[in-house]
Amino acid sequence: MELELSLGDLPAPVKANNTMLAPATCQGEDNDDLALGLRVTATERDDQDNQRTGIETVEGEDSDEACPELPVRASPFRQASSANSWGFDVNAAVPVDGRASMARSLSPPSMHMEVPVTQGVDEEASEDEDNGGGRVRKKLRLSKEQSAFLEGSFKEHSTLTLEQKSSLANRLSLRPRQVEVWFQNRRARTKLKQTEADCEQLKRCCEALARENRKLQREVAELRASRAPYPLYNLNHHMSGFSTALPVCSSCSTISAVSSPGSSPMSTLFAGRPHFGPFTVTHPVLPLRRQPSATL
């Protein structure tokens, strides 16, 4: 079962009950029982990376703000964990202070956890020993529940306060550093997707403008070839690159503005870009040209 994803060769000795906690009830009443490390200090990062020693007190929870309505499981990784090839459990990187019985209280009474939570202490201790010199990168795969919970939280706020970070870490049985990294990577993914979307949009606009440009150039060539006198030329026809009729001043043949925003590739391209407003064509004489407005 993916929920119990673990790394390494050894199967999880005992599967945890998959019972969900009550939908993230922000664990208000459980605070006293939380045994997970939660110290918000100036040296937080280092502490979080090495939350292996010392009993830390639980600060006040920001119960509500980081509490999307997503179910959260109580420390699934502790039971699902198994040793990896380096002899430590990457998913056991839970803030542990050794008070196993207290960590157990994260789960509701209906949730039985059959593997001693103290497991993690030894594992993490051995991790330090094993990796003492050469630092081996740990690979953690977040469970669906963890990812969903983090996603929900990310939708609410893409950056974290210390309290939110600690709260999320607490709730998901992750180290605050892991939550922080997840948010960093998530922001990067968001930005990448946005960049790709922008790129696609610009590409489409560029193609449309190129088409329009070719068309206008053909028309200019035709006009030059005809060498006809140039009375009030029917621009509505010849500027057909713009899909709607252009309002032409009857007295001076000035086109006052591009008709409707969003109707041309140009306006699509410049949508939301205040420096690129609609342009104006005034007194069209050969060669036909468009004069940018003052706002261009």
Add this chain to the structure above:
DNA sequence: GGAGTCAACGAGGAAA
């Protein structure tokens, strides 16, 4: 086996 994904890391910059 290669490509893609993603957690984790380090460097460097900005803000306080």
Add this chain to the structure above:
DNA sequence: TTTCCTCGTTGACTCC
């Protein structure tokens, strides 16, 4: 100086 961020990268893992 510290903290947090972005950016680029690495490496473990998965999927085909």
